[in-house]
Amino acid sequence: MSDRVRAANKNAEKALRADGRRNRERILAAAEELIASDGAQASLEAIARNAGVGSATLHRHFASRGALLEAVFRDGVAQLCARAADNPGTDPGAELAAWLEELTVYAATHRGLAAALLAAPDVVPEQVCCTAMVREALDGLVARAAAAGALNTGVSTGDLLLLANAIGVATEADPATAVRLLRLAMAGMGRPRRGP
Amino acid sequence: MSDRVRAANKNAEKALRADGRRNRERILAAAEELIASDGAQASLEAIARNAGVGSATLHRHFASRGALLEAVFRDGVAQLCARAADNPGTDPGAELAAWLEELTVYAATHRGLAAALLAAPDVVPEQVCCTAMVREALDGLVARAAAAGALNTGVSTGDLLLLANAIGVATEADPATAVRLLRLAMAGMGRPRRGP
């Protein structure tokens, strides 16, 4: 999986001439910065301007806003997802909860990511996309948690993904609130907690 | 409260000349339609065009996109909030849950509302705004539920508002999913439910 991601990045970088590759990096750096400050709706024109390239060059490298967002977040999301498989622990429920918090914090601290994940997948078949990576990582954790009886009946991977993204969008740039809200939703808001 | 709302609308309508009032209604009708189909980011230009007025006229009536969204949703939200006070029931926890579901469904079926509620309040002092109405209505329900011990410790009105809006944004135009997600979050996702 992480191999697939690395291969996809190699493809995007290797097939370019030296100047093309340099421009691509500049665009990504500018995009990262502007998305951090302006959110997912950051102006593509401004990104191209900051990168010192024409707007047509940006569109040549990234056919759509979604493609650019994917490229900006792919590495970070891949690392996050790799961590989901690392834990060989003994408490699947706690591991699921901990990883969901990581995902939510990551979404809340990377403006535009949650919005991108929420958007219709828009997946070119065979393409490695953030949504697919996250879903795959989460699927494993959910399966183990469910097998251990640590998950409420009727809760699916899609539910948890939707919840984490919803909270990520709603609390963008406020990770503390994001985590608090996620924990409350996991534990339940409608009745007093029992025990420690 | 509902009086304040009615007064605010009277103010906005009464002080206008006949043609101004007619244009205002046309703009609101066009806005309702386009926001329903395009979401909260609907083009103001297109709204003015559909209403048959110049774009400057739209800006004269509604100084900002937020002001227009407020006007579009104010009546519906006021009715929703009025219903929060109607119930003299005996199960505050259930009443809170039921009203939160109503709010979430309303948000999910009125594209743009949740996004508008999530946006920074941006409240002109003394102005009746949707956020304030909802918060006031919810405050009452929360207080009664908390007094009855039906609410998880540490859950505030703001938490529930944020959660409902987050789910509303994430599931826009899919009220069934919105309700399912809200119920799961209220009951808790992280452990099996007990009893009926």
Next chain:
DNA sequence: ACCTGAACACCGTTCAAGT
């Protein structure tokens, strides 16, 4: 192969000029 500058259609905002 990759880039640029320019063109196109659109947008939100503002203002002078109308009635």
Next chain:
DNA sequence: ACCTGAACACCGTTCAAGT
């Protein structure tokens, strides 16, 4: 008092012309 048309600065997308 309220409206309009026009102007301004911006945007995303596309394309012919360059190297």
